[in-house]
Amino acid sequence: MYLTGLFLNNFRNYNTLELNLNKNLNLFIGNNAQGKTNILEAIYLLSTGNSHRTNITSEMINWNQEKAYVKGEVSRKERNFSIELLIENRGKKAKVNSNSLKKINELLGYLNTIIFSPEDLELVKGSPAGRRKFINLEISQVNSYYRHNLKEYNKVLKQRNNLLKDIREKHSSQEMLGVWDQQLIDLGSKVILKRLETVEKLGILARLMHRKITDGSETLKLKYKSSLDLSNDLSLSEIKDKFDKKIKSFRQQEIDKGYSIVGPHRDDMLFEVNDINIRKYGSQGQQRTTALALKLAELEFMKSEIGEYPILLLDDVFSELDGKRCHYLLKVIKNKVQTFITSTKVNKELSKLDLNKSFYRIKKGTLTSI
Ligand SMILES: Nc1ncnc2c1ncn2[C@@H]1O[C@H](COP(=O)(O)OP(=O)(O)OP(=O)(O)O)[C@@H](O)[C@H]1O
Ligand SMILES: [Mg+2]
Known part of the structure; x- marks a missing residue:
């Protein structure tokens, strides 16, 4: 286009x-x-x-x-x-x-569109929130179902956080949480599944680009790092199961804090070059090359999703x-x-x-x- x-x-x-x-x-x-x-x-x-x-x-x-x-x-x-x-x-x-x-x-x-500016180094170096924003926008641009699920998830998250605060202040009882848990799990699992698939696809493309830029001397890996400790290749129902167990095991902590501490809103993406975490240990040049490879991978990813660049x-x-x-x-x-x-x-x-x-x-x- x-x-x-x-x-x-x-x-x-x-x-x-x-x-x-x-x-x-x-x-x-x-x-x-x-x-x-x-x-x-x-x-x-x-x-x-x-x-x-x-x-x-x-x-x-x-x-x-x-x-x-x-x-x-x-x-x-x-x-x-x-x-x-x-x-x-x-x-x-x-x-x-x-x-x-x-x-x-x-x-x-x-x-x-895909935008690439010097600040994009922050994608590699910066906080998880920036990477979540990146992955959300990437998928939202090409998938209206994801857009919808993410919007609904954020609404539920907000309501659930309010309720957690109320429970902490003893204005509400824990029984009320069940309904919100279920919605958070249903929507959140769909969001996570799509992100897992996308990070996998982007990872393959970014690795190819990165190899060419570094003349094959370095191997880039992209990993989705979930607050649910997920492995790849999980089905939607398996993700839901994990989410459910995790939410239950964090019940008291969530009430004490007054907000939700597991779910896609706490997830991150990891960049490894030759198996080393590039965010922590990469040189400026390596981080820059990673950001460039990622941007070029985005181009091919969008092309594969919508049929045009x-x-x-x-x-x-x-x-x-x-x-x-x-x-x-x-x-x-x-x-x-x-x-x-x-x-x-x-x-x-x-x-x-x-x-x-x-x-x-x-x-x-x-x-x-x-
Ligand atoms: N709302 C506004 N109304 C009028 N001028 C504005 C407004 N917002 C920004 N500017 C002006 O636009 C100019 C900055 O534009 P821009 O950020 O596109 O610069 P640039 O050419 O990209 O510069 P650089 O090379 O430093 O990145 C500044 O002169 C600024 O004062
Ligand atoms: Mg400028």
Whole structure:
């Protein structure tokens, strides 16, 4: 899939921007603080309904204005459509082909994107919450059943946590927990099963990519680390059984704490290179290579799930990667993935690349084609 056009109005430091986009490579060059990332943010917003760098909607509206507007024209295998977003201080509204969506998160699945920026190193180095967010978004973009289960699970989790607090404060009795336990187990097990399958698939793809980048000298393994101590290849009913036993064995602890301590909301993903935990012991370079392999695995994963490649947003990553990694990255995307690249200067590997591309220079929210 690809974007054929992008239109911005009063978005961040852009007044009005109208762009026809290249099907292959779009390159935005400019000094710091000129509006390069803002463009990628707008595309990400069309894809997920959220910004990748702020939860505060009003930050995206130009300082001198009341509202902002973003529109993208999307071309997919069997259909073309437009996505529109109206951004106001009180919230965002989305339309697909001029039809209003009830909720902003119904946008997920129309335009699939993968974003890669220097902060993605946090995926490997950072806290489990970041990895859960990653895996949730990855699956949610391609699977509406998962989206639904995850949403319901989070609702049940919230209610159950409230009840646990009430029991701790002696406002409620333990008998009430049974109903919530059952729902938590049913929904949570479905979430875990899908994550296990996905981490397995992503793991195979990431290992292949990683081997090529390291010339076969290192082996990357991805593992799903569950608070339920699960092994792979479990059926849904086996996961439910384990969940049930675990919840019962943690009964008193959960009441003492006043929140749920087992379930997919406490799970994590593990990266090992040559059997060593790369989060704890990896060098910067190894962590970077792992993050890159993971992003490239995402591309192939989405392709296998939805039958076409998503759009790739690369924010200033060439400054962080050495020549060999840049070269490999460009080889993978060449002529098959629509890619948006921002950079402060034209990278050597990029200028060598013989492919269809559009170059733009960005200065204070104004673009010129070069
Ligand atoms: N709501 C807003 N209204 C107007 N200008 C804004 C708004 N939000 C951010 N900006 C401006 O946008 C610019 C930053 O844009 P952006 O993050 O895209 O920069 P960049 O070109 O990616 O820079 P870098 O190379 O440092 O990453 C800054 O000048 C900032 O002041
Ligand atoms: Mg930037």
